Amino acid sequence: MIFGSWIYLGNPHVQRTGLEMKREQDEGSIQTIDQYQLIPHPRYEALALRSMLNSLPGFSWCTNPTCSSGQIQPQSPDPSSTHPSTKFTCLSCGHIHCTNHPTTPYHFDSSCAAFDARVAKDGASRLLELERVGERMVREIGRRCPNAMCGYWIEKMDGCDVVTCWKCGWRFCWECGARIDRRGGRFHREGCKWY
Numbered sequence: 001m002i003f004g005s006w007i008y009l010g011n012p013h014v015q016r017t018g019l020e021m022k023r024e025q026d027e028g029s030i031q032t033i034d035q036y037q038l039i040p041h042p043r044y045e046a047l048a049l050r051s052m053l054n055s056l057p058g059f060s061w062c063t064n065p066t067c068s069s070g071q072i073q074p075q076s077p078d079p080s081s082t083h084p085s086t087k088f089t090c091l092s093c094g095h096i097h098c099t100n101h102p103t104t105p106y107h108f109d110s111s112c113a114a115f116d117a118r119v120a121k122d123g124a125s126r127l128l129e130l131e132r133v134g135e136r137m138v139r140e141i142g143r144r145c146p147n148a149m150c151g152y153w154i155e156k157m158d159g160c161d162v163v164t165c166w167k168c169g170w171r172f173c174w175e176c177g178a179r180i181d182r183r184g185g186r187f188h189r190e191g192c193k194w195y
Contacts, residue, residue: 060088063102064095073099086112145170146177161194 053059053070061070069092073085086099087106096106098115107115142155147170156163161174171180176192188194 060099060102062088062090062093062095063097064090064093067093067095069093143174143177146172146179 056072058073059070060073062068067090069090071088071091073088087096088099088102089096098104098106098112100112101107101115110118138153138155142153145152145154145165145168147165147168150165150168150170152165152167154163154165156174162171162180163174164171172178173180173188173192173194175194176189178188178192
């Protein structure tokens with residue numbers, strides 16, 4: 001089977017070559033099937049309409065999950081601007097969102113630039129807070145390898161108190177940090193439960 005290009009309904013960005021499908025018949029002859037025989041009419045028309053609407057300058061779809069409407073945005077209230085307004089108010093359902101930030105609630109209190117700056121600042125402070133929480137958790141459930149040449153953070157979930165650092169291979173007691181070597185674990189520090 002051979003397919004041509006997809007849909008053309010006045011969209012200048014799509015080349016019109018038609019949709020053709022050729023198939024071999026019994027005797028080896030080739031028959032051209034009309035595109036309307038291949039694609040069901042309602043689905044074809046819906047896809048063609050969406051394609052054409054998406055190509056229109058200033059057209060936006062409503063982001064309300066219960067609405068399937070879209071519209072061409074009016075020009076910005078600023079007379080010097082040639083761009084459409086970023087505040088999208090759906091004429092069908094009344095939902096409001098920013099065309100520059102469609103996945104977030106509309107930022108009534110600030111411009112897009114101020115909103116972007118605030119999000120960047122909030123994101124940086126959130127990352128810093130997450131890093132602090134992570135460091136606190138590591139200190140509570142982890143320890144540094146007692147090997148002076150390593151110092152890698154190790155987390156012990158359960159099991160024996162004899163731990164081996166996976167980075168340097170140092171074997172030590174989890175409770176007191178004493179090295180466990182070939183001579184056995186007789187060198188625990190005072191205060192360790194294995195002393």
